[in-house]
Amino acid sequence: MLPFSQFDADGRLRHLITLEGLSGEQIRELLDRAQTHLRRPGEPPARSRALADVTVANIFTEPSTRTRSSFELAARRLGADVLNLEIQLSSRVKGETVLDTIYTLQSMAVDVFVVRDAEPGVGQYVAEHVAEHVSVLSAGEAHLSHPTQGLLDALTILQYKGGFRDLVVAVVGDVRHSRVARSAHQVFTALEVGELRLVAPDALMPDPGEMPGARRCATLEEGIAHADVIMMLRIQKERMAQAAIPDAHDYFARWGLNKQRLKLARPEAIVMHPGPMNREVEIASDVADGPHSVIRQQVTNGVAVRMAVLETVIASRHQRRGGR
Amino acid sequence: MLPFSQFDADGRLRHLITLEGLSGEQIRELLDRAQTHLRRPGEPPARSRALADVTVANIFTEPSTRTRSSFELAARRLGADVLNLEIQLSSRVKGETVLDTIYTLQSMAVDVFVVRDAEPGVGQYVAEHVAEHVSVLSAGEAHLSHPTQGLLDALTILQYKGGFRDLVVAVVGDVRHSRVARSAHQVFTALEVGELRLVAPDALMPDPGEMPGARRCATLEEGIAHADVIMMLRIQKERMAQAAIPDAHDYFARWGLNKQRLKLARPEAIVMHPGPMNREVEIASDVADGPHSVIRQQVTNGVAVRMAVLETVIASRHQRRGGR
Amino acid sequence: MLPFSQFDADGRLRHLITLEGLSGEQIRELLDRAQTHLRRPGEPPARSRALADVTVANIFTEPSTRTRSSFELAARRLGADVLNLEIQLSSRVKGETVLDTIYTLQSMAVDVFVVRDAEPGVGQYVAEHVAEHVSVLSAGEAHLSHPTQGLLDALTILQYKGGFRDLVVAVVGDVRHSRVARSAHQVFTALEVGELRLVAPDALMPDPGEMPGARRCATLEEGIAHADVIMMLRIQKERMAQAAIPDAHDYFARWGLNKQRLKLARPEAIVMHPGPMNREVEIASDVADGPHSVIRQQVTNGVAVRMAVLETVIASRHQRRGGR
Structure with a gap:
């Protein structure tokens, strides 16, 4: 078997399991396409029939409101049929293997699998085995990858900052266990962010050597000084203990982004968070809802980015089939 | 902040959290609109594309088959996209607050939230915080309010009785803990029912002073004598104990509506129940399925009423936006 | 009440609870219609608007990925609205009876009920009580019946073998507890399979007398010798004990279909399995994925067969209504 590639023989994006390996140009094309799907708040969302013949299966192990809904709306607003399935691919379900579940759905003419699984490798494993006309999109893979999150983060920065090269971007919090941070590192490296x-x-x-090219900062104050973009990460209680931080209150005192600290960043800095937020733990409420926050715009961009990714992989399929 | 209002600045219905404050005229308009959505049994249901650009999120804490399905079908038959979410807004989900969940969905261009929550106040709280183009509809709030149930009950009476002013309407059973009874009291007061x-x-x-204007009857016999409309309420086992009634058998003996007792009402009386019924507890099976029963028509009317409410709040949005 | 019939007064199929009583001609009509819904792999699936006015309720007691998804896609690709409900009809839900649940949904203009329930008789019971324009389809009934599975199995054999009369068909495994086997027996009897x-x-x-006309074979070797079609059945652990087989390893050694044993069958034999498979228990992986396997085609055929059944029962309704 050839080494796994997300691209088809003609170099077109077929799967999206990771942002690793996508060029700046490829990412910019996705962001450009995503922008065509943005509308003003309160306006009807963008819609088309581009996926009118397509069936998308959302396979989530947990009922993830946020990402599942985003993929579901993206697919439906492009005219696709959507099946929502709550199954854990990485464990055997009723003795059925991952691949049997996938082959079954593929045999029902499912064209795109959107997969979130707690275990690493499931998305790629599925992508390696599906038929040539089928695409697999990761909706979050363990601590490793969350590619559409990386794209929506980049789109948000592009909207507010117009570019990437002159920017200082700070990713703050539990970087070690964060798929959001890993996808951010990949996308910002490809887009040649000024300083990450x-x-x-x-x-x-993260371990030494991981996320090369980034500058590591041991205090929040150093990390956000003169930053243009601050991406706060969600912290889980069990991780605080690991960092010898006794509780949420203490975490907030040391690592929480509040109004006072935000003044260390550039005056026009933007504040991001992938959600769901722990208010008053990693971020103060008045910052989350304040003038620097672009957190809700990130969610809006998430639907647009997922529409762009769905369109792109389906277009590559049409071309593989020969000429549509 | 202004005191909460379900109406927009131009007096058009924007949210529906309670029937309190709706005039008889406003309610009649909703009922008139609902009637345009009724079809004969077996005929295809009414459909339109009035909500073709609209996304409705059904947020139910439990998988309520009946009301959730009714709202889902109402929205889809008007062409809307529907997201079904099983989340309890009143408790934090993964540490996310009610409002963050709502803002997230709103940022995905959800236009209407249909909310059922066990805790009082959630619907209004959400309605107070959503963007101007967004509407919130209650699908049942604690023991307090179930406005679309009140409307469908009124529509059913209108269909069978042609009006309200000369009618005697009896609401029977666990009135104290019933959101159905409270919404019934509000709608019948606005419509000036002859005697409630x-x-x-x-x-x-209910406590003294609550549900003013209604006559209180201490026995079933007194309550349904010469009544035109009998609305039976669901009784829960734990409530029987509260009323010193040892069991369902005994409840039925004292408070159950059977054929014999039904003779006390007007000969052409109609019997209603919001469902799900406890047969042979609050209502005898031969009454539930008998010639006086309009219980299935209530369910049919529920879809029509919810279509009318959805259309109305979306129309008010179009006008707020200026002129569609 | 007349004895239950799946056919309407004019002899048209209205319900599908069992294949018992369907003639070979009626089955062939369904298979012919199903074939019009087959497309080549990778091609967009067949679609129409034949059920554009129809609402289908899928009522499954468990989240059965496979069959539920198949019915859902079949209905949606014909333009129907689909409600997915996870309720156990055979037990009272919140004190509501089977029929009240069904009448409620029927009153919301649900036209077709697709029912899977662990208890026998639920499908027929529902079919006996719904309104004249409503149809009920079984999606699997206890150990008794799985009619659309029987049809998809027949369609698969027709595709690969061109007919039934000269074939030897072996059904292998836990025949006693298998609804798949019972529906297979019915369909193959009606289609006059050479030898079952x-x-x-x-x-x-199965008990003596059950599944008349079939030849009973006490060893796998005898059973599959010169067979044209081998249908493997799923085995559950608790059933092995019943057959004094200590474990899955032992079951595989005695009753599992492997490459070696497959050589006993005809050279062009096809291997079928209703899924989900226990690999290396009832079937070797290299057989399941090998050149004789038509297991994935069965899944594809399942959607086509369910589309055909839905169209057929809806067409019968149109004719009952008079003349569409």
């Missing part, structure tokens, strides 16, 4: 900072207590910093 | 009777054992009667 | 063999350990063979 990883800001975390030592225990929550 | 609350018929319940003392312990299940 | 039941191949099972004694304890898993």
